[in-house]
Amino acid sequence: MSDGPAARRGPGEPRGGVRPFSIKTKLGALVVISVLITTGLMMIAMRTETELRFITVFSMIATLLITQFVAHSLTAPLDEMNAVARSISHGDYTRRVRENRRDELGDLAVTINRMADELAAQDRQRKELVANVSHELRTPIAGLRAVLENIVDGVTEADPETMRTALGQTERLGRLVETLLDLSRLDNGVVPLKTRRFEVWPYLSGVLKEANMVASARAGIASGSGSHTRTDVHLHLDVSPPELTAYADPERIHQVVANLIDNAVKHSPPHGRVTVRARRGPHPESLELEVLDEGPGIPRSEWHRVFERFNRGAVTRPHGPGSDGGTGLGLAIARWAVDLHGGRIGVAESERGCRILVSLPGLPSVPS
Numbered sequence: 001m002s003d004g005p006a007a008r009r010g011p012g013e014p015r016g017g018v019r020p021f022s023i024k025t026k027l028g029a030l031v032v033i034s035v036l037i038t039t040g041l042m043m044i045a046m047r048t049e050t051e052l053r054f055i056t057v058f059s060m061i062a063t064l065l066i067t068q069f070v071a072h073s074l075t076a077p078l079d080e081m082n083a084v085a086r087s088i089s090h091g092d093y094t095r096r097v098r099e100n101r102r103d104e105l106g107d108l109a110v111t112i113n114r115m116a117d118e119l120a121a122q123d124r125q126r127k128e129l130v131a132n133v134s135h136e137l138r139t140p141i142a143g144l145r146a147v148l149e150n151i152v153d154g155v156t157e158a159d160p161e162t163m164r165t166a167l168g169q170t171e172r173l174g175r176l177v178e179t180l181l182d183l184s185r186l187d188n189g190v191v192p193l194k195t196r197r198f199e200v201w202p203y204l205s206g207v208l209k210e211a212n213m214v215a216s217a218r219a220g221i222a223s224g225s226g227s228h229t230r231t232d233v234h235l236h237l238d239v240s241p242p243e244l245t246a247y248a249d250p251e252r253i254h255q256v257v258a259n260l261i262d263n264a265v266k267h268s269p270p271h272g273r274v275t276v277r278a279r280r281g282p283h284p285e286s287l288e289l290e291v292l293d294e295g296p297g298i299p300r301s302e303w304h305r306v307f308e309r310f311n312r313g314a315v316t317r318p319h320g321p322g323s324d325g326g327t328g329l330g331l332a333i334a335r336w337a338v339d340l341h342g343g344r345i346g347v348a349e350s351e352r353g354c355r356i357l358v359s360l361p362g363l364p365s366v367p368s
Helices: 023-048 052-089 104-152 160-188 200-218 250-266 300-305 330-340
Strands: 196-199 234-240 245-248 273-280 287-292 344-348 355-360
Touching: 023 052, 052 104, 104 160, 196 200, 200 234, 200 250, 200 273, 245 250, 250 273, 250 287, 250 330, 250 355, 330 344, 330 355
Parallel strands: 234 273
Antiparallel strands: 196 245, 273 287, 287 355, 344 355
16 A cells, blocks of 8 residues: 555545645536526627527536536546446455546545555455464364374374373464454454453563463474464563552453563574563553563564564564464554553664563543
């Protein structure tokens, strides 16, 4: 989708702030011209003593010709838009409307083209999701089937090592299903929040400890849902003041922090460091969270796309050893959980690596 002026205007917003050739202006001009033609012919008839019926016929013909010209200039682009909209409804997102007008129909053409671009992007993302899920489901299912077939055929015994392999494949399936459930929740909109007050230090300490334990348990087994398996990255927690408290939904914040840590670890260099920093926000029980890594960082031109679904980033070889490409849903889910709280999440300036900043509003304001 173009980033030019046309793409940045909102629907119905005139080009350059002025619309000198709007439909209202054209219709007004049509009325004025018709009145002038009729008045002029009447004056000619009074001076030349021409019969009124001839003047009436000439006036009607001239008015109809002008009206036909104006009507054609209005209906022709509508016919084109109708054809493009019909193609879009049939799944063809390649056709576009010509943007050669400076009136409301020109703005409508821009809106239709922008809609076609967004639908094409969503269709491409849906196909990528089907391909990703199909690929990631196939691998653990095939592995689990092979293990079970070997046990049934007597090739191997159901010893603890074999069962651990089967359990690993089952866990991979479970993680992928959980990711798809998160996607379903994201698509369905608002989820009720179970907000409460909690202490930040022990809570985040538990999240980091869980991330380390999960990574250690998965080491040596490739992940099928985008979760990292690296154990060489050090996780550091910085909470100030230590008695800091926050008011939020702990389960949703767990999704935010876990996904941000997972993303930061994947992009960290060997033996890198990921820092989770928590500070008190400007409002009661509000919270400012930061997750910093030492990876290659995110180009500023990509900041607005970081939290899009299925976006895996444009950095060359972005993932460190022991991590896969993932499904591109982690940061989208993090943004969804933050939005549920009415907070903000985004990429912030950093001297090194990537810095994600999360702001949670805390206690709801009581109207005075």
